[in-house]
Amino acid sequence: MNRTFVLLAGVLLTVASSYVGLVVIPEWQLDPLEPVEAPDGTMQPQQPAGSVAEGRQIYSELGCIYCHTQQVRPEGFGVDQARGWGDRQTHPVDHIHDQPHLLGTMRTGPDLANIAVRQPSRTWHHLHLFDPETTSPGSIMPPYRFLYDRVPRDGGDPPEDALDLPDEFDDPDYWWVPTDRAEALVDYLLSLDHSYPIDDER
């Protein structure tokens, strides 16, 4: 009986201590963080809303995190900043609205913490999502054609938002038009800008 009690107590205490140490205390330490005022007067980061929030959900359910991180490592630890992925290390403040978190653990593709700074063009994102090889030859990112509707060409003008595909990807019989999901995903990607400065006092 004694021995069982020691075993039970040890089993519960070891896991309880790490739960408090690695989960409860970080939450307690980071929970009070507030948005900061950016040089342009806006408060950053902004709570995703409307199509940006929808796009964030699509980013999550299409599993983008399995190949893309959203965290820039500090100077002297990797060359994230020299690669142009951000001008500063990401900070806990950058993530205060993250639900779920999308930090990621894999870089089959580049980091996206500041993709809106690197690629501010809506057209670029649509072409890249439709077929990554249109913008990035040799990319192994999956094509997301299923986020685009096929509209038969009837000889008239193309729909206003039809993709202007390079010749070798063009389909003579169809136009490709972004669905609402594609637009929302691009809205989200264009919101990924963590270039505002943060006083680091961690």
Place this chain on the structure above:
Amino acid sequence: MSETVDVSGHPDGDLSEPPRDRDVIRRARIDESCRGPVLFFVLTAVVWLLVGTVLAIVASVKMHSPEFLADWEPLTFGRVRPAHLNTVIYGWSSLAGMGVLLWLQARLCRAPLRFHRLLYAVGILWNLAVAAGTIALLTTHFNSVEWLEFPVWTAALLGVGFVGVMAVSLDLFRRRTKHHIFVSQWYLFGAVFWFPILYVLANLMIHLGMATGVAQGTANWWFAHNVLGIWFTPIGLAAAYYFIPKVLGRPIHSYYLSLLGFWTLALFYNWAGTHHLIGGPLPVWLTTVGTVASMMMFIPVITVAINHHMTMVGHFEKLKFSPTLRFIVFGAMSYTLVSVQGSLMALRNVNETTHFTHYTVAHAHLGMYAFFTMAMFGAIYYMLPRLLGREWPSATLIRVHFWCTGTGIFLYFTGLSWGGWRQGEMMNHDTVDFLAIVDYLIPFLWSRSFAGILMTVGHVAFAILLWKMWRGGQADAQGPTQFPARQPLTERPDDGDVADDGAGDAQQGESP
């Protein structure tokens, strides 16, 4: 073996028999009490192994050939990959783990397994929940939080189901007929508490929004690292600690070393998870704690390695004959390797290169496959002849299973480790164009698909074996199925795989 099953009609055995035979009868009765539920867990686990394998191959091929099955959203890479992970973790590994856990606990407690109907209900619930969760990952909205992708309602079903396994396991423990607690029992006792605590708390923190942002990241890796370390690892180690002495017919090298190993594992593994976030946007103390705990993990790992090795010394030739031993020893050696590697990967200067690369993917498979899955294969090779009262139908198929999975995981690991390390080095030189890294990796990604096909062949051989075994096996076998097949009885090692009449279960060593 088959003759021992016949005696189950004698509730107390024949007390005039010598004690050795009474042990055989007692074990046969315990095995019989486990038959239905344990078979249910193990056989459905293997169905999930096959499903998970197919998903793995699809995901792997997509990585080097992105046009493969590209136009149907449920099979897009970002859905298939978590579907693979969750089917092999919650389907194959957890179901097989629970089956092995219940059987081991019954054997070690020397108490028959009870509450069959409850266990069937848990098994069915667990299977349905994994199926529903997997379909949800492929077709609906889900939160891509690694290792916790299942929707929260499926997670709730898994949690509720596990309470049943926990209760039955503790019931066995309460009814144990020896006061002494064997080494394997420590690990199994811990595992049935650790898993539900981890799983419930992690789901609450993450999916019900009790933690947000970076704190959610630490909760995520507290869970994902611990589910390996204090759910799968204890079951795998309990199996190794049981089967190595069992098959060899000699006691474990040192009881004290194994105690040291258990408590240091419980203490340090728990704190290691944040090494997955080194360099991330966390307070620095959090990742430092993870690195320190990872270094301390050298203690339990070296302890276990010494204990297993010293038990094996002088008996390695038995690997030639015993399928169980071969898989278990493969698993135990991989445990040492993966743990040492994992500790080193938590060092900042190693992590700088390996983080965010395929090197980590290779490492994860060394743990979940080369260690845990191989250990479960070994356990199943020992358990099933006793549960079904017949011998494995083909030594050739067992050999195919071993060599295909063994060389498969070896190729998988070496290919992705090499490619992944170079990937990390190139990524840390800003003069190397990112697409050049992508291009460099493609042959290594092909090697992974090839390795995956080898492992698939092994799994199919295993499934065929199980099917034949279920349908009849070698009911009239003259002896256990071993390598090389059809050895005359006289040439078999006397304490080999199925010759279960050596010393009792007390080979894990008694404390004085």
